Amino acid sequence: MNQPTSYAQTFYNVFKRDMQVAVRNKGDVINPLIFLIIVITLFPLGIGPETAVLTRIAPGIIWVAALLAALLSLERLFKSDFVDGSLEQMLLSPQPLFIMVFAKITAHWLLTGVPIIIIAPLLAMMLHMEQSAYPALLITLLLGTPILSLIGAIGVALTVGIKKGGVLLSLLILPMYIPVLIFATGAIEAASVNVPYSGHVAIMAALLIGALTLAPLATSAALRVSTN
Amino acid sequence: MHFSNFADFIDMGGYGFYVWLAYGITFGLLLILTLSSIFKRKSLFKEINAKQRRDEKLQKLRAGNKNHEP
């Protein structure tokens, strides 16, 4: 009969499918980015255009806006699959759910986290961030955005069966994002005054590894709860 | 007894407002929690009882229908 698919093949299949879906619904990818840019624009309008003030608060603004943008994009991680029933098929399939969840999260990060990293220098320039802080901004985003996708996946998996899950999702997930926010902005601030920031980066890497191992497990457990 | 008279006790060395506000809010919140837990029990009982009544009525109706039919 049919050959059992290998783990790598399973990962690739789910990953490819999610990428194809995203290519067809470009708005899902682009809208959070536009949201991010608009939020960043609002801050100078609200606070005032003084360069010194903006330089001081730039790391915090960029990271908070990135958190919110990630939160906005999270819902599409499982929602449409839940609505059209393909999530249930995934749960029924003999392949381990961990692999499929991991593939979906990876695709989600590539589609929402990476674009944020790409436009981050532009946003930093708009907010007059210190030149020396640019590498730190990129490194923290590179380490931090996967954590946002991984932890967020748990929240989406918990709320996917609930009708108005959007607000609830932010209530569940935002407190969990606090360590990432603290260490990321800490690293950028340290870099902008030319202090070594490798310690913060090391802690963020540790958080990322912890999230990588634990979050897909919790997400699979949550999916099994909320789909039955 | 630390205070010499009742007025002193209420005044708390000038900080009466803060002390009584803190104690008031604390025991107020605890009271609300306790009462809501107790009322929850009452309403649960009422709910289960009403459901039971409804089931009994339905059963009686069904039994009655059967008697009429033959």
Place this chain on the structure above:
Amino acid sequence: MWKWLHPYAKPERSYQLASTLLPWFTISSIIVLIIGVVWALAFAPVDIYQKDYYRIIYIHVPAATLSMSVYMAMASATFIGMVWQLKLSDAAAAAMAPIGATLTTIALVTGAIWGAPSWGTSWVWDARLTSYLILLFIYLGIIALQNAFEDKVLASRAAGILTIVGAVNIPIIKYSVEWWNTLHQGATISKFEQPSMGDDMLYPLLINLFGFALMIAALSIVRFRNEVLARDSMRPWVKELVAKECK
């Protein structure tokens, strides 16, 4: 060795045990709390460093300490429920969440009221205050998730996953907030000093701590019984119980 525990996996037996224990906990907590509060307010001495507003400590510290303990208890109950598939321990976890949220609120509010005269400001972004605020957010998230599901069993399992995720995250959040605080602490008021307390001041605190713990136990039992009843509402033993009560 643990055989005697097995019958309590049955909701009916647990409910009966809870009902037997409830009056003891209620009465003892009321007595201990009255002794503790009266001692704290009227008899505890005031030393030269502190003014009378320090009497808030006698409710602030128990609430703050035990709000963390309630989370630990909730996480343990959830863990037991997940590993051994015990529905009752899910019920216990669900019963405890609102109690923990209330205690955290009390700790924050009394802390703010205490801060007003002693620090001159109600809110300081102190590491301890901030991490308790985040603890409150996590409690509220768990309660919101519990209320979002129609089915009680599903609600508990979903909230259970969040509780465990929170339990993993709370130490990380606590240390990150502490670290953040030392980095950002500029000209604000430093953390309050806790001078070693004299025995006369310490005893009421210990009594109140004990009284709060007893009260939490009593409230947990009341709410636990509610949860068990709601989950088992279609079972014969609940129907009998209700019929007896609602005659």
